[in-house]
Amino acid sequence: MIRLIQTEADLAEGAAHLARICPVWAKALPLIDPLPLRRREAGFAAMADAIIGQQISVAAAASIRARLETAGLMSEAAIRAATPDDLRAAGLSRPKARYLAAIAEAGLDWDGLSALPDDEAIARLTALPGVGVWTAEIYLKFALGRADVFAAGDLALQEGARLLYTLPERPGPTALRVLAEPWRPWRAVAARGLWAYYRLAKGREGVT
Structure with a gap:
């Protein structure tokens, strides 16, 4: 369990x-x-939050997230349709824009992650571009509610x-x-x- x-x-x-x-x-x-x-709803948007928050202040991450939301760029479909310039205009660094685009294209089964043990879910996530252990653990903690x-x-x-x-x-x-x-x-x-x-x-x- x-x-x-x-x-x-x-x-x-x-x-x-x-x-x-x-x-x-x-x-x-x-x-x-x-x-x-x-807690936040599981799925691409929660992973995007974790990517946005990598190695920047909480205030800077909140500002970028707000700009992406205003531009309608917090879903996989929207990211796939966006250009690199669109993502850069919202405040994302070039690497983070590339990571989000690649994750949106990966077609990960977000719902399926909830049934996996912690280690397996982390392994599945760290196989994605730009997702290290910290990012995967943040996602499990906040989006999947994992207690340990x-x-x-x-x-x-x-x-x-x-x-x-x-x-x-x-x-x-x-x-x-x-x-x-x-x-x-x-x-x-x-x-x-x-x-x-x-x-x-x-x-x-x-x-x-």
Whole structure:
């Protein structure tokens, strides 16, 4: 059975697990309650969101997304019909415009992903142009609601973990995955908690 985050009750169950196993989480969670669901409809548009958000600020990603939506360029059919200049005019970099065009042409079975285990779904997504592990994990977490996907390569998660655990330096992806092991099977709830703690400490969002 694939564990999902679909409601606030699921978040509460995951948060209770974190508080039970770790005194640091037990102290922090009341400061960042309520955790956001951050769910979005599965499909091409959610993947486009993840592609847009690669390696740029949350504000910049939101601006580009709004321009694409205004231009009607958030569906596979619209992207296939668009020219590279159309996508560039909406603010996409040349590589991201190329990635979205290639993904729109790939004909991925978006509905079929929901039945796959996490590792298989990530493998299916990372076979697409421009989709690395971070992008695939973001998609699984937000679009498919997977409860134990983490995205350890996310800089805001790394910084959130440094702040939460008062670490001497920001943990890299490998170190963060080790730190996150005890948080299974609710690492996606922990990710929401780290992003929320990052927002509390920094005064800005670390993820859309």
